[in-house]
Structure formats: structure tokens, C-alpha cells
Amino acid sequence: MAEIGTDITLAANLLHKGEVIGVPTETVYGLAANALNPKAVVKIFEIKKRPFFDPLIVHIPNTDVLPNYVKDVPPLLKMVMDMFSPGPITYLLPKKDLIPDIVSSGLENVAIRIPSHPLMSKLLESIPFPLAAPSANPFGYISPTTASHVQKQLGNDIPYIIDGGNSSIGIESTIISEANEKIFIHRLGGLNIEDLEKITDKIELAIVSSSNPEAPGQLDSHYAPRKPLFLKNNIDTSELLNTMGYLTFGKISTLDNHLDLSPNKNLSDAAIHLFDYLRILDGMEQIDSIVAELLPEIGLGRAINDRLRRACSSL
Ligand code: TXA
Ligand code: MG
Numbered sequence: 001m002a003e004i005g006t007d008i009t010l011a012a013n014l015l016h017k018g019e020v021i022g023v024p025t026e027t028v029y030g031l032a033a034n035a036l037n038p039k040a041v042v043k044i045f046e047i048k049k050r051p052f053f054d055p056l057i058v059h060i061p062n063t064d065v066l067p068n069y070v071k072d073v074p075p076l077l078k079m080v081m082d083m084f085s086p087g088p089i090t091y092l093l094p095k096k097d098l099i100p101d102i103v104s105s106g107l108e109n110v111a112i113r114i115p116s117h118p119l120m121s122k123l124l125e126s127i128p129f130p131l132a133a134p135s136a137n138p139f140g141y142i143s144p145t146t147a148s149h150v151q152k153q154l155g156n157d158i159p160y161i162i163d164g165g166n167s168s169i170g171i172e173s174t175i176i177s178e179a180n181e182k183i184f185i186h187r188l189g190g191l192n193i194e195d196l197e198k199i200t201d202k203i204e205l206a207i208v209s210s211s212n213p214e215a216p217g218q219l220d221s222h223y224a225p226r227k228p229l230f231l232k233n234n235i236d237t238s239e240l241l242n243t244m245g246y247l248t249f250g251k252i253s254t255l256d257n258h259l260d261l262s263p264n265k266n267l268s269d270a271a272i273h274l275f276d277y278l279r280i281l282d283g284m285e286q287i288d289s290i291v292a293e294l295l296p297e298i299g300l301g302r303a304i305n306d307r308l309r310r311a312c313s314s315l
Pocket of ligand 1: 025027028029030031054055056057090092104107109110111113133134135136171172173174175186
């Protein structure tokens with residue numbers, strides 16, 4: 001079993017040796033390895049059982065080191081970076097040869113993120129290489145937002161997990177690129193469209209669905225519990241059954257099989273609870289399926305709905 005702790009020196013030593021470890025970020029926990037060491041990166045794919053055509057995000061401590069890894073940062077992305085990084089945002093940028101092809105799955109662009117979690121920042125500052133890190137869950141399953149989530153699923157496969165507490169955002173980073181003076185959103189996430197609109201109104205969704213290998217992160221059946229998940233626009237809490245689990249937004253009941261993402265309808269709280277509550281419902285023995293209620297399509301509600309839709313899309 002992986003050791004869980006806050007020893008950054010030990011974590012850095014393991015990474016130096018080419019090991020894979022669990023790391024906290026403000027979005028979700030990651031499964032990290034030296035991004036410049038292809039042998040270490042291969043281990044990430046093996047542990048996650050992730051197909052090699054699905055590229056990894058490269059985490060760096062600050063913008064100073066960016067020129068080592070990417071050829072250039074286009075102007076709108078530079079503005080987003082100045083305003084919102086470190087934070088829950090990932091940039092697709094033209095990669096330099098130093099980044100191994102296995103990291104970007106052979107694509108010209110590499111995904112780069114500067115996380116804001118203090119322990120992750122400290123770790124990144126203490127090592128001379130960037131960290132490739134996907135979310136620390138088996139491929140297709142719900143992302144982890146605590147060290148114990150990582151321990152339960154991947155603890156046998158890694159030596160160490162840095163405990164950074166609960167992820168403060170709870171949902172993965174927003175992924176963007178720039179072309180033709182527009183920002184393209186490839187994945188909805190922790191940074192809202194409304195925030196990007198402070199920079200430009202030229203924003204387009206480029207969220208390709210299903211089995212398109214050009215956009216592998218958008219594969220169906222992502223973020224999914226093992227139990228079947230159904231979606232509803234509105235759940236009536238006076239009609240709940242004992243055999244199903246319920247996930248709602250702003251609704252109270254006394255049933256054990258009903259969890260509410262945020263009784264006072266706060267979208268940030270809902271994002272923090274989303275993956276944890278899906279895991280709890282997935283683990284409840286008395287229920288055989290889960291019904292989730294869609295949230296308002298604003299702010300983090302969009303990203304949460306995106307995850308819920310993907311979690312049920314294979315049905
Ligand atoms: O918040 C996050 O982004 C977390 C934390 C750990 O940083 N990471 C994360 O990684 O969610 P992962 O691997 O679970 O999701 C990364 C997504 C995948 O859908 C992948 O296809 C996409 O980013 N991606 C990575 N590199 C890409 C590239 N070069 N071009 C297009 N998509 C890319
Ligand atoms: Mg993931």
C-alpha cells in the first residue's frame with residue numbers, strides 16, 4: 001500500500017528515481033511522474049490502464065520555465081495565463097522536442113498547467129523537471145479529490161501519495177487553445193466561461209464527443225461510477241425509492257440514499273462534493289443505480305453537468 005504523507009523531499013526523491021506518485025492539486029488529485037522521462041511516463045499509462053492515444057497534462061511551477069517546453073504562447077492565452085494561472089486552467093501549446101512524444105500522444109501541442117495547490121507548487125519548485133499527471137483514477141472512473149480516494153483505487157500500484165486535503169475546486173481544469181484570434185474550449189472545468197469572457201468574447205466550444213482519437217479526453221463513459229447513472233432535469237424528493245441512489249442540488253430529505261450537492265445551491269460547493277458523493281453512492285450496497293439531477297447551465301454548473309452527462313453516456 002502507498003504511504004500517505006506530506007514529505008515533499010521524499011516525494012521528489014521518488015520522482016527523481018522514475019517512480020509514479022499521487023499528488024494533490026486544487027482541481028483533483030493527479031498520478032504524477034517526471035514528464036521528461038518516457039519510462040516513468042509509461043508507468044502512468046500502465047497504472048491507470050489508459051490508452052496511449054490519450055495525452056497527459058504537463059504541470060509546471062510557474063511561467064518562467066515555459067519557454068523550455070513550448071515554442072510560443074499566443075496572445076489571448078498569454079492574457080488568460082496572466083489573469084488566471086496558477087489555477088484550474090490548462091493550455092494547449094506547440095511543444096518543443098524536450099517533451100517526449102508519449103506525453104502528447106504524438107500531437108504537436110502539449111497540455112500545460114500551473115496548479116495552485118501549495119504542496120503541489122512546493123513539489124514542482126523543488127524538482128528540475130515538469131510533472132506529467134492525469135487524474136489519479138483508473139481510466140474512465142470518477143476522479144479523486146482526496147488522498148484516500150487515490151489510496152483506495154491505486155494504492156497498491158504506487159509508493160507514495162502526498163496528502164493535500166480535499167481538493168478545493170473538485171472538478172478538473174478547463175482546457176483551452178487559441179486559433180484565429182479565438183479561444184477554443186476543449187473541456188469545461190474549474191475555470192468558468194464567464195471568467196474567460198473577461199478577456200474576449202471570441203470563445204468557441206470545441207468539445208468533441210465520443211470516440212474521436214483527436215480529442216481523446218472526450219471519450220464517452222468518463223468520470224463514471226460502476227453503477228448505472230441516469231439524469232433528470234428535476235428530482236421530486238417526495239417520490240424517492242429505497243433501491244436507487246439520488247444526487248440533487250438544493251434539496252433536502254432524510255433518506256440515506258439521497259445526497260445533496262449543495263443545500264443552499266452554491267455551485268462551488270457542488271463541484272467540491274460531486275466526485276466524492278458519486279463515489280459514496282457507487283459504494284452503497286442497498287442501491288443498484290443512481291439518479292442525478294442536472295444543475296443550472298451557468299458557471300461551474302456547466303462543467304458539473306458535462307461530467308454527469310459523460311458519466312451516464314455509455315448507457
Ligand atoms: O485538473 C486537471 O486537469 C487534472 C489535474 C491532475 O491537473 N488533470 C486531468 O488530467 O484531468 P486527465 O489526464 O485526467 O485529463 C486531461 C485531458 C484529457 O482529456 C486529454 O485527452 C486532454 O487533457 N489532453 C491532454 N493533452 C492534450 C493535447 N495535447 N491535446 C488535446 N487534449 C489533450
Ligand atoms: Mg481524468
